Structures are given as C-alpha cells and as structure tokens.
Amino acid sequence: xxxxxxxxxxxxxxxxxxxxxxxxxxxxxxxxxxxxxxxxxxxxxxxxxxxxxxxxxxxxxxxxxxxxxxxxxxxxxxxxxxxxxxxxxxxxxxxxxxxxxxxxxxxxxxxxxxxxxxxxxxxxxxxxxxxxxxxxxxxxxxxxxxxxxxxxxxxxxxxxxxxxxxxxxxxxxxxxxxxxxxxxxxxxxxxxxxxxxxxxxxxxxxxxxxxxxxxxxxxxxxxxxxxxxxxxxxxxxxxxxxxxxxxxxxxxxxxxxxxxxxxxxxxxxxxxxxxxxxxxx
Amino acid sequence: xxxxxxxxxxxxxxxxxxxxxxxxxxxxxxxxxxxxxxxxxxxxxxxxxxxxxxxxxxxxxxxxxxxxxxxxxxxxxxxxxxxxxxxxxxxxxxxxxxxxxxxxxxxxxxxxxxxxxxxxxxxxxxxxxxxxxxxxxxxxxxxxxxxxxxxxxxxxxxxxxxxxxxxxxxxxxxxxxxxxxxxxxxxxxxxxxxxxxxxxxxxxxxxxxxxxxxxxxxxxxxxxxxxxxxxxxxxxxxxxxxxxxxxxxxxxxxxxxxxxxxxxxxxxxxxxxxxxxxxxxxxxxxxxxxxxxxxxxxxxxxxxxxxxxxxxxxxxxxxxxxxxxxx
Numbered sequence: 011x012x013x014x015x016x017x018x019x020x021x022x023x024x025x026x027x028x029x030x031x032x033x034x035x036x037x038x039x040x041x042x043x044x045x046x047x048x049x050x051x052x053x054x055x056x057x058x059x060x061x062x063x064x065x066x067x068x069x070x071x072x073x074x075x076x077x078x079x080x081x082x083x084x085x086x087x088x089x090x091x092x093x094x095x096x097x098x099x100x101x102x103x104x105x106x107x108x109x110x111x112x113x114x115x116x117x118x119x120x121x122x123x124x125x126x127x128x129x130x131x132x133x134x135x136x137x138x139x140x141x142x143x144x145x146x147x148x149x150x151x152x153x154x155x156x157x158x159x160x161x162x163x164x165x166x167x168x169x170x171x172x173x174x175x176x177x178x179x180x181x182x183x184x185x186x187x188x189x190x191x192x193x194x195x196x197x198x199x200x201x202x203x204x205x206x207x208x209x210x211x212x213x214x215x216x217x218x219x220x221x222x223x224x225x226x227x228x229x230x231x232x233x234x235x236x237x238x239x240x241x242x243x244x245x246x247x248x249x250x251x252x253x254x255x256x257x258x259x260x261x262x263x264x265x266x267x268x269x270x271x272x273x274x275x276x277x278x279x280x281x282x283x284x285x286x287x288x289x290x291x
Numbered sequence: 292x293x294x295x296x297x298x299x300x301x302x303x304x305x306x307x308x309x310x311x312x313x314x315x316x317x318x319x320x321x322x323x324x325x326x327x328x329x330x331x332x333x334x335x336x337x338x339x340x341x342x343x344x345x346x347x348x349x350x351x352x353x354x355x356x357x358x359x360x361x362x363x364x365x366x367x368x369x370x371x372x373x374x375x376x377x378x379x380x381x382x383x384x385x386x387x388x389x390x391x392x393x394x395x396x397x398x399x400x401x402x403x404x405x406x407x408x409x410x411x412x413x414x415x416x417x418x419x420x421x422x423x424x425x426x427x428x429x430x431x432x433x434x435x436x437x438x439x440x441x442x443x444x445x446x447x448x449x450x451x452x453x454x455x456x457x458x459x460x461x462x463x464x465x466x467x468x469x470x471x472x473x474x475x476x477x478x479x480x481x482x483x484x485x486x487x488x489x490x491x492x493x494x495x496x497x498x499x500x501x502x503x504x505x506x507x508x509x510x511x512x513x514x515x516x517x518x519x520x521x522x523x524x525x526x527x528x529x530x531x532x533x534x535x536x537x538x539x540x541x542x543x544x545x546x547x548x549x550x551x552x553x554x555x556x557x558x559x560x561x562x563x564x565x566x567x568x569x570x571x572x573x574x575x576x577x578x579x580x581x582x583x584x585x586x587x588x589x590x591x592x593x594x595x596x597x598x599x600x601x602x603x604x605x606x607x608x609x610x611x612x613x614x615x616x617x618x
Contacts, residue, residue, distance in 0.1 A: 077504065079500070079503055079504060082405075082406060082499070082500060082503060083406075084406060103508065104503050104504065104506060105503075105506045105507070105508040107506070108505065108506025109506065113504070113505065113506065114504050115504075116500065116501065116504050120498055120500060120501035120504070121501070122493070122494045122497040122498060122501060122502075123497055123498075124493065124496075124497050125490070125493055125494060125497065129490055129493075130494075132487075132490060133490055133491060133494045133502075133505055133507065134505050135487075136487065136490075136491050136505060136506055136507050137505075137506040181505060182505070185505065185506060
C-alpha cells in the first residue's frame, strides 16, 4: 500500500496527514428523504481525491454536507461527523469554513451573471482580511487562466461555459483555500475544455498545494488526475482504491468506463449482469 | 373634432402661451418625482438583495420621521440644549434606531423565514407594517407632528425667478431635497460598484447559493440592505414631512411608489430615479393640462395608468435587469 493510500485509509479524524475526514455520515432532506446512508472517506493533505458515481448517487449532497450548504436546501446531517483540519464542521457557517480554507465550487458553475468576470473573482476574496494581497492574487488567477484576463470586463453571464467554470474555480482560489470541493467540473463542457480544466486542477495541486475533492461522473477523466477514488452508489461508498487500481478494476471498467472485459457486450447483457451483481454482501 | 383638438392640441397651445406656467408645473413635477424616486429606491435596495417586496417601506418612512421628531422632543426637554445640537443628536440616534430595526428584522423576520417562498416573506412585511404602526402609535401617539426642518438647517422660503414675462417660484426646501437626494443616489451608486460590500450585495442579488458558497454571509448582507433602506426612509421621511407633517397617513406613499417601480424596474437604481421623475412630472402635467377635460383629480390615478401601459409593453420596466439566459 502506498503512503498516500495508507494516509487515506489508516488515518482517523484529525491526524496531520488527513485534511478532511468524513465519518459515517447520514443526510436526510426535508426530514424524510434519506440520501446518504453512512458515507466515510478521507482526503489527505495535498491530495486529489475523486468521488465517483452516477446521477443521484449522492455526490453533490456529500460535498454540500461538507461545506455546510445543505441547510439552504432543507438537508440535515443526522449522523456521523465531518472533520476538516481537526475541527468538526457541523457548527461552522459556510462563511467560517471559507475563512478556514475550505471552499466549494458548485455544480453548474453558478457565476454571478450580472457581475463582470473580475468582480466575480473579487467576490471570492470577500472573507479575507489581508486586503493588500488581493491584487497580486488576482494576477495569479489570471496567470492560471489567461483567458479570463481577456474577458475580465465582460459580464460573466455572457461568457462561455468553459470560461464560467474557470471563473468559478478562480473565484474559489481568491479565498486562498487549502481545499477545494469541486462539483462536476466537466458538466456541459467539450472534452478538450474538460482536459484543460483538469490540467489546471493538477497544476494548482502541485504548485499551490491545494487539496481537491472532486465529484465527477466523468470517471475516466477523474481517475486520470486523482490519486485516490471512492465510488458512491445509492448513498453508500461501494468501492475505493488508488486511482490506477480502480482504472484496472474489471467492475469499474464495466460500469463506469464502458469497457467490458470481453469487448463491448450488448446493453441488455450489461443490465442483466448488473442486476445480479451486488457490491455489498 | 372638438374633443380631438382638446386632447391633442389645446394643451400644447396653452403650454406655448404661458411658458412660465409650464416651467412651474415641470419643476413641481420634478420635486414630487424626487420624493417618489427616494421611496422607490428603498424598495429597490431590498428587492435586489433579498427578492422581497418590502411592503413596510412606507411605514418605515413614517417610523423614521416620528422617531426623529420624538427623540428631538426628548432631548430638547432635557434642559437648555441648543436646538440645532438637539436636532442633530436626534438625527444620529435615529440612524442608530434604524440600524437596530434592521438587525431586529433580520433576526426575527428574515432568518426564521429563510428558504420560504417569496410570497411568505412578502406577507411577513405586511405583518411588519402593522407591528410598526402599532409600536409607533404606542410610543409617539397618533396625532400628526411637525418636522424639525429649521433645526436641521433645512432652508425655508422661496425664490422667484422672472422668466418669459412671468415668474417661476422655487421652494428652497425642494431645492435642498433635490440636492440631498442626488448626493445620496450618487453615494449609493459608488457604494454598489466600487466597494467590497457593494459587490457582495450585487452578488447576493444574483445568486444566494453561489454567494453562500464563496463565504458571503447572507445575514450580514440583509442587515446592511435593510439599514441602507432605513436610511433612505429617514431621508424620505424628513423631506416629505417638511412639506406637510409626519403622520401615519404618509405610509400610503408606499403605494404611490408602486407605479414608479413598474416603470423603472424593480431591480434598477437608475430606473427608480428616472421612473420617479417621469411619474412626478407626468402627474403634474396631466393634472394641469389634461385634468380639466375629465373634471380634474386625475393626479391620483394617472401614475397607475402609465404603469399599466408599461406593464403591457415593457414588463421589465425601463431599466429592469437584463435577463441573461444562455442557450
């Protein structure tokens, strides 16, 4: 087992290696709809971890539980604990979490459409006290995303999907985060752009030491850039492992990468096989 | 033919015949418009940041005015205090009261109702209106009060300007109202476009969720907008009451601002200003030149008529937010 995998596995909440530890959480919406049924995983300091799964598996809910944005959607963590940087996040507002270096880039980008690209980026620095260092950070974001520099004066609502995703990530960077929760960065983007976005994520991880937890449906892309992956299905983690091993795993190939071991089988066969297959005993 | 002449030609002949009267009417319309614009501004601030149509804006104007006059009474009753000192101390304290009111509304009304449909919040502002009326009457009594204009160094009297062989008369208080309103609007515009908080306010107006996700505290923003619109209400209260009295009847001006909002757009500060001026001038011109055709009294409904026409042809208002939609 590699050092990273050990860190991810063995670490209980709060060791120096673990930036984020999610322990057996349950999330209920509207007091009735049970969405997460005991999810546990860890993100090591400086790691890139992928949270994979199909539509409705609970990826977004997991991320929102961590960043404490669930309250705005009548969701509630009813069991378990989430520890970021040694502190239980349940009692902290999103505002405080951002201050502590944990920020989420929401699915579907959610830029402020009527603000310019530059104003969008500046709102990311809202929680910061060191006002003098904001301007150099803005330059740094423009260095990562040169395209945003060209569009800095246009309203974010009029920029392309890729530019909006870059704006959203850049906006998160402006808060000087130590960990970014990235929800479905590939959504609605051309494959080339997805690649570009993931390249930048890798660079940010390498150069700025930002840890990432990426929720993705695009399993192939996510496993190429992450070091470790968890697969979520129906609100449970059904599988986890190092990214390379997951990519080689026959079941993952079959269900998430669309590569059958015996060549491509007919869709009906896959469905049939899938119905019999049980992840958990 | 005769009717067509009376509608389409005669008023303009009259305007040409007595240009000084036309100027006077225009000026009075503009002054009324400034006050409409101020009230509309209070609505727009809150609507932009929280999507709530604040029905209580009208009563906030009255409440601010009453508090100012009441506090002035208390302070000058303390003994031999200079009346100007007392007036400005009362003004400062009233600003404080408006802040406490904003915090109270956020804690007791907005925070418990977060995530509820807009209509619930709208109804809550109805409730707020009657709470404020009740509290106001309890503390200050129901009878009209005289605004402390002189003590606040607001000018009285008027200047006559001789022109076109007649004269146009300018009330000094109206001039002061126009200047103060312009300063306030300019200040708000700078605040919104240049400052960190202003940017955050616009961000919240755009998307609550995204604003939360970047660490903007909605509670803080709500307190700020309600405080800002409380200040606007205070200025409106002083200026409006300077021409009549402070009384609960004033709260009806909230409804007078409605056509202004429809005309200018609920989300646009420039819209509130221009809409206010158009409605103000339109009302006066309509009343003076076309009113006699209908036996007068059209001032009270002309604004709503203009608003109705706007709703048919331009529902987002003159400057309503462009709806950005990607396909």
